Amino acid sequence: MSKSLPKRSENYSEWYNELVKRADLAENSAVRGCMVIKPYGYSIWEKMQRALDDMFKETGHTNAYFPLFVPKSLFEAEEKNAEGFAKECAVVTHYRLKNNPEKPGKLMVDPEAKLEEELIVRPTSEAIIWSTYKNWIQSYRDLPLLINQWANVVRWEMRTRLFLRTAEFLWQEGHTAHATREEAIAETEQMLHVYATFAEEFMAVPVIRGKKTANERFAGAEDTYCIEAMMQDGKALQAGTSHFLGQNFAKAFDVKFMTKENKQDFVWGTSWGVSTRLMGALIMAHSDDEGLILPPKLAPIQVVIVPIFKGQEQLELISNTILPIVKELKKRGISVKFDNSDKQSPGFKFAEYELKGVPVRLAIGARDLGNGTVEVARRDTKEKKTYPIEGIVDTISTLLDDIQVNIYQRAFNFRTENTYKVDTWEEFTKILEETPGFIAAHWDGTSETEEKIKELTKATIRCIPLDAVEEEGKCILTGQPSSKRVIFAKSY
Amino acid sequence: MSKSLPKRSENYSEWYNELVKRADLAENSAVRGCMVIKPYGYSIWEKMQRALDDMFKETGHTNAYFPLFVPKSLFEAEEKNAEGFAKECAVVTHYRLKNNPEKPGKLMVDPEAKLEEELIVRPTSEAIIWSTYKNWIQSYRDLPLLINQWANVVRWEMRTRLFLRTAEFLWQEGHTAHATREEAIAETEQMLHVYATFAEEFMAVPVIRGKKTANERFAGAEDTYCIEAMMQDGKALQAGTSHFLGQNFAKAFDVKFMTKENKQDFVWGTSWGVSTRLMGALIMAHSDDEGLILPPKLAPIQVVIVPIFKGQEQLELISNTILPIVKELKKRGISVKFDNSDKQSPGFKFAEYELKGVPVRLAIGARDLGNGTVEVARRDTKEKKTYPIEGIVDTISTLLDDIQVNIYQRAFNFRTENTYKVDTWEEFTKILEETPGFIAAHWDGTSETEEKIKELTKATIRCIPLDAVEEEGKCILTGQPSSKRVIFAKSY
Incomplete structure (x- = not known):
């Protein structure tokens, strides 16, 4: 054993980085922003995968595999749906290297092997999957289509941290198609509850189930549901999302079906995913200055x-x-x-x-x-x-x-102790500065106010909890009327 | 049910292509050369994965995950070891798309987001893994290092066929490091036997265990072991390879260790892999004109x-x-x-x-x-x-x-009936033309002869069987002396 870990109380961020490396979970690689998941870390991820996969199958889903690459033209069809991360991505432009005639022993891109159309390394697979679903779905008899994929995806992140934000990460992405709006919403909610159950029963991490505000929603979604967990520094970590896509992707990729009533309609979609980010949540929720604390259900x-x-x-x-x-x-x-x-x-x-x-x-x-x-x-x-x-x-x-x-209960108590009901702006800012945690406060429902609060405090609305109670209140910033509290926090 | 399948006896190749599609195993995607593995096909692959993964773990291996991308400079270090496919690969040159100012709604590569160093989508991971092992291995105490990875890889194939040859495919790649030559050879042979056991006991496909000739060897290997299976058209399909790498990669990436005797030495390596190509072998070995025939151990x-x-x-x-x-x-x-x-x-x-x-x-x-x-x-x-x-x-x-x-026995009998001991060139060419199968024949051991035979007949040496009996004979082409028979066949 070499020297001890940095202390959480002194430098939480350093403590995390060092712990991930010293416990043999992951390390940075020779490729900017991409990590190596080491055997011990990967064996935890495998346990997560197995438990989640069993739950997906119990709820009627099957796995499949779609291509790593998305042709640029398919990307364009989706682009208005997925502006957020769509553009920061790895672009394949050539399909061959050749010996560099000027530098013996060195290679160069072969200019003659330029692709007619660039290929994007998938940042998510809606485009390629919905363009495939177009051929798979003709009639209501083909629905619902309940498919999941375990895959690697790439988003060109500038500032990366092991597990929490990496250019390449591993995840699962469910993509389902339904005959009705109601069915698709039920699926979206079901998968949110699957994620919440997994987080609480396997990871021993209590989560708040909620909906994102319009600002924080996945660009192609009508509604984004999420689970939010509290880390030991009081910050929130979004641990999974489940999107109700409405008919957006069906329209972008022209996926229609014959209804029972013999009419043509666009299908209704959902997508949902969790990633190796969960590893970050697991580590930060429980561990201490001596090292990892793993819940028995996920301990290798x-x-x-x-x-x-x-x-x-x-x-x-x-x-x-x-x-x-x-x-x-x-x-x-x-x-x-x-x-x-x-x-x-x-x-x-x-x-x-x-x-x-x-x-x-x-x-x-x-x-x-x-x-x-x-x-x-x-x-x-x-x-x-x-x-x-x-x-x-x-x-x-x-x-x-x-x-x-016990681990779950401890995390639950910690969250309870660090969750504040707040009704004044003064208290709001004070808590964020002095004892960060979750703040349940009233908000006037506008994107402007949400952005203003973010600007002033760096706190965002993590979610509108599904179990939020109706009550009369006033927005902490504007004083405008509000009917329920939302959860504010600083976040990863 | 639409019209029936093409008959094997009339068009074996069409029969295969149609069967893969109609049985919902896989289909071509919008991306040239990349396939979609459909849920039914993927569920067979999952069963293969599970069985193999269990066998890898029983033999002491653990899984890990290494980056999708290989920086060009690492590729250059490996290049002399892996000339074969190294150059036909997907090259990432940029990390951003932007709106095309001249074509509203269209995207273009952002010329300002050019990577300083190109990234290659891994065609295999020796380069990235050995460059990582350099940091993991210092002493004999760190050895053996027994790691496997389940991953997607990309090789820019011009002519592709579902499962058999695709630009992107799924596979596992084991990469191990050892303190001695003997240990590394034992590992190479052990993994060959794991593959053979899997093929025979799960896939019900009998295989010949052998070594490749120098011509057919993996470029970075000192020895390539393989299992070869016979398809119903008499052609051979290489179903798995296990490479003894000697110290080649350790030297290319400077991976040294302190021996028990306190000396510095390069480590000894192996790598071994099977891929979704096994799906092709499974389909072609057993199925008939009515459809798939699946061995119960892999049937979803x-x-x-x-x-x-x-x-x-x-x-x-x-x-x-x-x-x-x-x-x-x-x-x-x-x-x-x-x-x-x-x-x-x-x-x-x-x-x-x-x-x-x-x-x-x-x-x-x-x-x-x-x-x-x-x-x-x-x-x-x-x-x-x-x-x-x-x-x-x-x-x-x-x-x-x-x-x-029964399925195994039938395939075994088929192979026996279509394996010929041949001692004359005339018989050799006649069999290849009229009743293709495996031909056990003498060969003079030179690459020139091997190439000449390939040129004349399209048959290659599939392997030198591990259990080949020593006997005196004469090369079928040159008449030069030979001490054991090798297996010739046309192949996939």
């Missing part, structure tokens, strides 16, 4: 067992006791690592597994063996307790469930 | 149950009997579809599931109910039999195992 290693021994004989004695426990844990689907290497000291190992966020650590030495006990440390509370070896598998199993619940 | 739907009914009442009676069977099948991990839709006739459904290659079909009507029986049809032999409903789940389970074995 749920239990680590560290033997404390001198010499091969002691190790063998410990192994005799431990190996049947390892076997039994695996049988129950609990992932366990018995770290019997003699290259590092137990202290080194403890620090390493703390850094990596392993939820439960067992330590056992010769004296424990004699007593028939084992020391159990939980990562979330750092509590250590001695338990009898007899029944230890049940103990661990219960403990993992406890940790999952 | 293993069993379909088609009720034959008039009116809701009959359907309900049938459902009462069938639903508990469906439940029991699912409990055993067998994927089953009960197709109770009344939109299509049973005959239409039969043809559809035949086209889709569902291994087992049950049909049950009112009369069967009375008799306590059900009609069971197997896709591979088209045999139909009536079985008692009592015990049907066991019957189906056994049948699925039988089909998996």
Whole structure:
């Protein structure tokens, strides 16, 4: 172990960057803005993928794969729908390199291999997918079409941060087509709830389910739903979005169908996505100055067992006791690592597994063996307790469930403590400066006011919560009447 | 169902193309050379991925993710190792589009957003990965490094065919680093055997395990191992390769490590991959003029149950009997579809599931109910039999195992019947013209002869089988002495 992590309280941002690297989650690559997701980080992402994919399939979706490239002309058809990120993208203009005649050993773009039409590396796949759906959909019998894709996408970001904002990232994008407006809205809402359930039950991150204001909406959408999570610095992180597209993309790509009543109509669309950004949310929501804290449901290693021994004989004695426990844990689907290497000291190992966020650590030495006990440390509370070896598998199993619940509850309490109901502009600005968090406040419903507030405070409306209560109030900035509170925060 | 498929005997190539489209496996996209993998096709690929991924993990590998782009300078370092496809690739030269001032509504590449260094869309990831490994490997303690990546890659192919050769395709690429030559060779061979086991046990496709000749070797490799399968037209399809890279990439990217003996040495590398090309092999190895034939282990739907009914009442009676069977099948991990839709006739459904290659079909009507029986049809032999409903789940389970074995055996017999031991040039050319297949023949070991044979017959040396017997012989073309037979064939 090298030097310790920066402290959250001193430099939250540095703490995050260092943690991502030291815990072997990801690192910057030789390509500007693109990251390498390292094996340990990727194994967490795989667990996320598996859980989400199961939920998508349970709700009737299937996976497919569409091309990486979008021809410029298709992009133009979509452009008015997706102005936001449409233009900052990677453009393929040539299809060959050749030896540079002037510089031996060097390559150059072959000017004779210029594409007739430029290809854009997909920043999102609406254009290519809706242009395909045109051929797949003729009649109401072809609907709904419920398709998801796991893919890499590229958006040319100028300022990047590992997981939170990278030029290339991994994500899933669902693209569905429906016969009616109501069905498409129901789908949009269903997928928002799938994301919220995943965030809360697997990531142990409580989220607010809401709608974006017109300003923050995906350009091609009639409505954008989102889940918003609070990080430990009080900032919000948008963890997933689900868009009701109306008939916008169907019109842009001429996707019509024959209704049951034998009429031609445009289909109704949705799209929804979460990305490797979730890794950032997971890390920032729970971890501490010693390293990661992972919820057991997403931890690649749920239990680590560290033997404390001198010499091969002691190790063998410990192994005799431990190996049947390892076997039994695996049988129950609990992932366990018995770290019997003699290259590092137990202290080194403890620090390493703390850094990596392993939820439960067992330590056992010769004296424990004699007593028939084992020391159990939980990562979330750092509590250590001695338990009898007899029944230890049940103990661990219960403990993992406890940790999952506790991590969620802690994040929930943190959010509650850092959420403020505010009715005056003075209080609003004071909180944002002194104790950032979520602010539930009234807003007059106009984009002008929203922008003005952003300009003055850097806070944006994260969402209009789906469960917002109707109440009479006045906009914190303009004093104009308002009927419900929205959530303001600074955000990632 | 529209018109029937082209017949294999009349136009094998058209039969394949049509089958891929009609069975909803894949189609061409709006992007030249790139395919859309449709949901049914993708669900087969997912099953392949899952099985392979499990095998990779069982052999100690973990997944990671490296950038899509390779900076041109890294490409140059690798170039001498990978001349083959290195130059036909998608080149990103710009990072922004802008509105075209002369054509309202149109976009153009922003000339001000030219990249300082061009980025290549990865045709394979050796360059980016080995440049990363340089930072990950310092000591023998960091070895072996056993990493796999699931990714999309792009090679600018001029003539493309769905699954078999596409500009973009999906694959996995393993990249490992080792402390010794022996270890790296053992890894290369292990992964070849993993591929062969997968092909034979899951795809039910028998393969020959062998080494490529120097001519056919991956440019950066010291040795390329491969598995070769025979398609129903007698042609060979290379279904997977595993490369022993020696120290070539370590030298190109300066990846050194401290040995146990405290010396600096270059690390030893391997890489190995299979791609969506396997889909092509799967389709062409087994299917017939009625459609796909899928091995049960990779079939998205293993069993379909088609009720034959008039009116809701009959359907309900049938459902009462069938639903508990469906439940029991699912409990055993067998994927089953009960197709109770009344939109299509049973005959239409039969043809559809035949086209889709569902291994087992049950049909049950009112009369069967009375008799306590059900009609069971197997896709591979088209045999139909009536079985008692009592015990049907066991019957189906056994049948699925039988089909998996039978499909393999049939392909194995086909290969045996179409493999020829040949000792004269006359016979060699005659077989290639009249009854193409695998030809085991002697070769003098020179690249010149190999090329000459290719020129004269279009047949290449598919591999030098690992289990080739030592025997004295004479090269079929030159008459020079040879000590073992190699496999010649025309290939995909």
